[in-house]
Amino acid sequence: xxxxxxxxxxxxxxxxxxIRRAMDVALEDHRAxxxxxxxxxxxxxxxKVFQTETGQVFVFPGSGxxxxxxxxxxxxxxxxxxxxxxxxxxxxxxxxxxRKFGLNVDAIECEWGTGVPADLYEQKLAxxxxxxxxxxxxxQNETATGVTSDVKAVREALDRTGHPALxxxxxxxxxxxxxxxxxxxxxxxxxxxxxxxxxxPTGLAIVGVSRKALAHRPEGGLPRCFFDYQxxxxxxxxxxxxxxxxxxxxxxxxxxxxxxFDEGLENIFAxxxxxxxxxxxxxDAWGMSLCAKxxxxxxxxxxxxxxxxxYNANDVIQTAYHKYDLSLxxxxxxxxxxxxxxxxxxxxxxxxVLQALGGAELAxxxxxxxxxxxxxxxAAVEYYAATGQAEALAA
Ligand code: PLP
Numbered sequence: 001x002x003x004x005x006x007x008x009x010x011x012x013x014x015x016x017x018x019i020r021r022a023m024d025v026a027l028e029d030h031r032a033x034x035x036x037x038x039x040x041x042x043x044x045x046x047x048k049v050f051q052t053e054t055g056q057v058f059v060f061p062g063s064g065x066x067x068x069x070x071x072x073x074x075x076x077x078x079x080x081x082x083x084x085x086x087x088x089x090x091x092x093x094x095x096x097x098x099r100k101f102g103l104n105v106d107a108i109e110c111e112w113g114t115g116v117p118a119d120l121y122e123q124k125l126a127x128x129x130x131x132x133x134x135x136x137x138x139x140q141n142e143t144a145t146g147v148t149s150d151v152k153a154v155r156e157a158l159d160r161t162g163h164p165a166l167x168x169x170x171x172x173x174x175x176x177x178x179x180x181x182x183x184x185x186x187x188x189x190x191x192x193x194x195x196x197x198x199x200x201p202t203g204l205a206i207v208g209v210s211r212k213a214l215a216h217r218p219e220g221g222l223p224r225c226f227f228d229y230q231x232x233x234x235x236x237x238x239x240x241x242x243x244x245x246x247x248x249x250x251x252x253x254x255x256x257x258x259x260x261f262d263e264g265l266e267n268i269f270a271x272x273x274x275x276x277x278x279x280x281x282x283x284d285a286w287g288m289s290l291c292a293k294x295x296x297x298x299x300x301x302x303x304x305x306x307x308x309x310x311y312n313a314n315d316v317i318q319t320a321y322h323k324y325d326l327s328l329x330x331x332x333x334x335x336x337x338x339x340x341x342x343x344x345x346x347x348x349x350x351x352x353v354l355q356a357l358g359g360a361e362l363a364x365x366x367x368x369x370x371x372x373x374x375x376x377x378x379a380a381v382e383y384y385a386a387t388g389q390a391e392a393l394a395a
Contacts, residue, residue, distance in 0.1 A: 006326035008356035010143050010173055010302035011196040013346030019199055022255035023248050030247055036239020042250065043236060045257045049265070050175065050190055050208035052182035058232045059253070060205040061246045064172035067191035067205035068094050070227035071135075071168045074209075075189070077218040078102040080134040083124055083165070085109075085116050088142035089332040094170060095137070101222060106133070112334055113293040115142065115149035122157035125165070134218075135166040135188075141174035144332045146290060146304040146341065147297040148178060155185045166213055172196060175206075176260060177272050177301045177345045188213035196301070199259070199346045200252045259347075269300075274387055275344045275353050276300040281383045282357045282376030286364075291339050301345035302329065305360075306338055311369055313340040319363040326359035350384045 007014055029035070046057040060066055076082070082103050086092045087110040095107045108120055116138050125133065136158065141148050151169055158167060166188040171180050175190065176197025182190050187210065194204035209229055217230075231242040260268065280298065283290055283305050291304035307313045313331050317340050320326040329341030342356050357377050365373050 003325065006324070006355055006359055008342050008344075008352075008359070009327050009329040010341060010343030010345060011193075012202055013196055013199055013343065014348065014352065015199055015201065016255075016259060016347045018259060019252045019255045023252040025248065025251055028247050030241065030245055038254070039236070039239040039241075039250070042254055042257070045261070046206065046253075047208075049257070049260060050182045051180060051184065051265075052208055052210075055182055055208050055210045056214065056233060056236070058207045058209060058229060058236070059245070059250070060207065060227060060232070061203065062205035062227075063195070063202050064170070064191060064193035064205060065093075065097075066227065067172070067193065067207045068097055068170065070205065070207055070224075070229065071189040071191060071213075072098060072101050072103070073222045073224035073227055074229045075166055075213055075216045075218070075221070076101070076103060076134055077221045079104060080218070081106060081132045082135045082137060083108075083121060083133045084137035085121075085139075087112055087114055087116075087147065088139070088144035089334075090144055090170065090172070091137075091139040091142055092333070094139065098137075111293065112145050113147065113291045113297065115139075115147045115297050116154060118150060118153035118157050121154055122161060125157055125161040125163040128163065131164055133163065133165045135168050137168050137170070139170040140180065141171070141178060141299050141301055143173040143302050143341075144304070145292065145335065145339075146299040146302045147292050148174065148299045149297075151180070151185050151187065155187075158186070166216065173299075173301050173345065175208075176265075177268065178299075179265075179269050182208045182210070186210075188216075194249060194253070196345055198253065198256045200249060200256055203246055203249050204253065271348075272300040272345060274384075275348055275350065276303065277387075278350065278353055278380035278383045279303045279342055279344055279357065281379040285375040285379035286369075286371040288371070291335060302341055302343050304329075304331070304335065304339040304341045307340070307369060311367065312337045315367040316340050316360065316363045316369070319366045320359050323366065324359050324362055326356065326363070328356070328360060328363075350380075350388065354380060354384075
């Protein structure tokens with residue numbers, strides 16, 4: 001087939017040419033005397049994306065999953081209790097990893113399509129007079145269901161109960177795309193990856209660590225080596241790494257940060273909100289609904305769209321892929337076959353979203369879903385036209 005393949009999954013995202021070009025370089029010596037001139041500003045600039053001045057950001061070869069592991073292995077000991085909630089495949093997998101590490105997980109099972117129950121967290125924290133809970137887990141953006149949770153509300157629950165537990169946030173599909181404030185929300189470990197908001201290939205776990213988390217080395221703590229924060233902190237201080245870093249990806253990361261700062265974080269968040277709103281208008285016009293149960297849970301980086309009873313969302317995904325060269329996100333685990341997902345994060349504009357919506361309409365029509373072709377695209381066009389005019393005039 002000729003033409004570009006459409007990538008409308010919630011990560012990996014579309015990679016800008018500027019980033020590709022930045023990575024088309026010869027391999028370099030990561031122990032060269034001038035390597036720190038590149039690394040020190042890179043690590044300092046990453047802190048701006050995590051909105052932290054007091055913490056540090058570490059970059060490990062790996063992916064988001066490695067970032068989860070780093071949070072656990074650096075700060076907890078076997079048998080420690082962690083408080084978590086499960087409302088989608090990624091919040092489930094993080095809990096599953098905690099269990100594999102021998103932690104005692106108090107995991108609140110929530111309906112998929114809802115998010116972190118901050119009120120229940122508060123009750124459990126208040127009841128934990130002996131402070132057995134050592135860490136509280138929040139998946140800020142559940143990519144499987146298109147749900148965003150309120151990290152600040154969990155910080156407030158910790159503060160109101162005077163509970164000293166560490167706060168861990170999975171920001172894999174939110175950091176750099178949706179507002180995330182490490183210092184203001186008192187987040188101790190914030191986990192991200194390279195292949196979503198950072199618009200890079202997969203291959204880096206990018207982790208924001210507070211001073212409190214860095215200093216927290218419990219007696220008899222879990223073993224750690226590759227993901228040791230203190231080793232990383234020690235070598236990063238001189239602009240180096242404890243082992244061979246993914247230098248090519250780091251060159252890409254430099255270009256990514258330059259693009260992020262050029263646009264400005266606030267503008268990026270606003271762009272994601274507007275693009276997501278167009279998708280939501282389309283879903284509404286199709287007469288379909290989102291997996292997110294209430295508007296307050298709506299994610300600005302991914303929408304999980306529920307197909308009507310009696311239809312299989314995988315048919316839509318397969319048709320879009322094989323017939324139209326468009327990748328839509330699949331439903332995972334409990335929502336497999338029930339939803340397809342449109343990722344709307346990273347390097348994206350109205351045209352790219354309309355391509356995904358148009359491709360979804362083609363596939364939905366082919367598999368016989370009950371909707372009027374064009375209504376979803378039309379609703380998004382109307383919304384973008386109306387809101388874009390104000391933007392264009394202001395520019
Ligand atoms: N957490 C969330 C919210 C995710 O969306 C993902 C991946 O999509 C992960 C964690 C796991 O990250 P990775 O696949 O980069 O290991």
